[in-house]
Amino acid sequence: MGDERVIIGRDRERGQLELAIGPGDDGQRLVWFAGPSGRGKTTLLDDAVARAGERGFTVAIARGRAGALTTPYQPWLEALPGFAPAFNALASSGTDDPDSVGIALVQYLEEQAAQGPVLMAIDDAQALDESSIALLGYAAGMSEDINVTLLFVEQTDAVGVPRSYRAFLDGLVARRIVQHIEPHVTP
Numbered sequence: 001m002g003d004e005r006v007i008i009g010r011d012r013e014r015g016q017l018e019l020a021i022g023p024g025d026d027g028q029r030l031v032w033f034a035g036p037s038g039r040g041k042t043t044l045l046d047d048a049v050a051r052a053g054e055r056g057f058t059v060a061i062a063r064g065r066a067g068a069l070t071t072p073y074q075p076w077l078e079a080l081p082g083f084a085p086a087f088n089a090l091a092s093s094g095t096d097d098p099d100s101v102g103i104a105l106v107q108y109l110e111e112q113a114a115q116g117p118v119l120m121a122i123d124d125a126q127a128l129d130e131s132s133i134a135l136l137g138y139a140a141g142m143s144e145d146i147n148v149t150l151l152f153v154e155q156t157d158a159v160g161v162p163r164s165y166r167a168f169l170d171g172l173v174a175r176r177i178v179q180h181i182e183p184h185v186t187p
């Protein structure tokens with residue numbers, strides 16, 4: 001990556017995100033980056049992901065798309081092309097239910113993390129389709145010893161957010177240590 005990324009200000013959020021993503025050698029980390037539309041979340045996410053990649057993380061970004069007609073699990077499959085063979089095997093045998101796909105996803109992420117730290121980001125997580133939301137719980141339920149950072153980006157003023165997403169995130173925040181970061185107003 002060159003220096004073509006132009007980020008004005010935002011040193012605080014950039015530092016917060018980098019600290020929350022962590023060094024990649026101390027197990028699972030959960031990060032919740034939440035703020036209203038147009039605050040620069042995606043810009044900061046792309047920047048943080050690119051810099052984590054430069055630090056040696058294997059990086060991936062799944063992107064929620066509210067209202068778009070998506071094939072089940074599509075955001076995950078687009079983010080993780082290496083997961084496609086395992087997924088296709090399940091789909092062709094008719095066992096692409098969320099349980100089976102979730103277990104296969106965890107296996108895939110564990111294999112990736114055995115090679116080096118993984119940063120799995122989900123932008124506009126509140127806009128994922130139901131099947132993709134179902135996988136969030138599997139990813140977050142991975143062993144805490146595994147060097148995977150999950151970074152959930154949420155648009156807090158979105159409408160029509162699925163209850164399943166809210167239940168997932170509220171449950172996660174209640175049970176686990178989740179670093180909560182909010183972007184402040186653009187300078």
Ligand SMILES: Nc1ncnc2c1ncn2[C@@H]1O[C@H](COP(=O)(O)OP(=O)(O)OP(=O)(O)O)[C@@H](O)[C@H]1O
Nearest residue numbers: 006007008010036037038039040041042043044155
């Ligand atoms: N720090 C920054 N420096 C320069 N441009 C920025 C910065 N932050 C955001 N922008 C620009 O502002 C616009 C909105 O930013 P962005 O898409 O990242 O916001 P967002 O919070 O992800 O919005 P949404 O919730 O709608 O997805 C974009 O055009 C982006 O390029």
Ligand SMILES: [Mg+2]
Nearest residue numbers: 041042043124
């Ligand atoms: Mg965005």
